[in-house]
Amino acid sequence: MSVKVIFHGQSNVEIHSGSHGIQIDPFYSGNPVCDTRADKVNPQYILLTHAHSDHVADAESIARRTGAEIVSNYEITLHYGARKLKTQPMNHGGAVELPFGRVYMTIAFHTSAFDDGSYGGQPAGFIIQTGGKTIYHAGDTALFGDMELLGKLFPIDLACLPIGDRFTMGPRDALLAAQMLKAKHVLPMHYNTFPMIAQDGDAFARQLTEHNIAGHALKPGQSLEL
Numbered sequence: 001m002s003v004k005v006i007f008h009g010q011s012n013v014e015i016h017s018g019s020h021g022i023q024i025d026p027f028y029s030g031n032p033v034c035d036t037r038a039d040k041v042n043p044q045y046i047l048l049t050h051a052h053s054d055h056v057a058d059a060e061s062i063a064r065r066t067g068a069e070i071v072s073n074y075e076i077t078l079h080y081g082a083r084k085l086k087t088q089p090m091n092h093g094g095a096v097e098l099p100f101g102r103v104y105m106t107i108a109f110h111t112s113a114f115d116d117g118s119y120g121g122q123p124a125g126f127i128i129q130t131g132g133k134t135i136y137h138a139g140d141t142a143l144f145g146d147m148e149l150l151g152k153l154f155p156i157d158l159a160c161l162p163i164g165d166r167f168t169m170g171p172r173d174a175l176l177a178a179q180m181l182k183a184k185h186v187l188p189m190h191y192n193t194f195p196m197i198a199q200d201g202d203a204f205a206r207q208l209t210e211h212n213i214a215g216h217a218l219k220p221g222q223s224l225e226l
């Protein structure tokens with residue numbers, strides 16, 4: 001079964017696996033490079049890596065309209081649960097079985113607060129196993145040595161890695177991350193959305209190719225099939 005991954009700019013990624021729709025970090029409203037709108041997507045699950053607004057922007061409106069369940073750390077699910085939305089709380093190192101497959105929550109080195117300053121728990125990444133494929137969405141993070149462990153624990157088909165620098169890994173660190181993860185394919189994200197995170201995605205993809213990793217510098221709206 002093929003698994004389709006659609007990139008919408010920043011860290012906004014949709015996964016379509018059979019009849020299942022999984023939305024990660026829905027940043028449509030206020031995303032200057034986004035190709036579509038929040039009212040056009042119909043996921044059953046919304047995975048949130050951390051509470052920053054460039055990741056959770058449209059989570060509430062999509063969840064309210066579609067009935068999608070929000071999968072995130074305990075504190076973020078408390079926030080949405082208080083708004084009467086359905087949630088699946090979890091935390092680092094834990095996994096949850098859902099109708100589309102399995103979600104494991106990884107660590108991430110970053111921060112996590114809502115725009116009003118309320119606590120958003122610790123930031124995370126996700127390893128999603130669905131349709132026979134394994135996808136790592138790193139969220140916002142610095143490079144960390146335990147990526148090597150993730151590469152041992154999981155056969156990673158696709159790694160979605162931030163390359164924007166300043167707030168996350170830059171291209172040099174993301175290249176090392178891809179190698180440590182033993183990722184077969186890499187989708188760079190969290191760059192060129194704003195001037196402060198301008199990067200050359202095509203140059204990064206070429207560097208990956210030199211290391212025998214398939215790099216896919218997708219433009220917002222483009223997709224790849226695994």
Ligand code: NI
Pocket residue numbers: 050052110111140167
């Ligand atoms: Ni962030």
Ligand code: MN
Pocket residue numbers: 052054055140167190
């Ligand atoms: Mn971010």
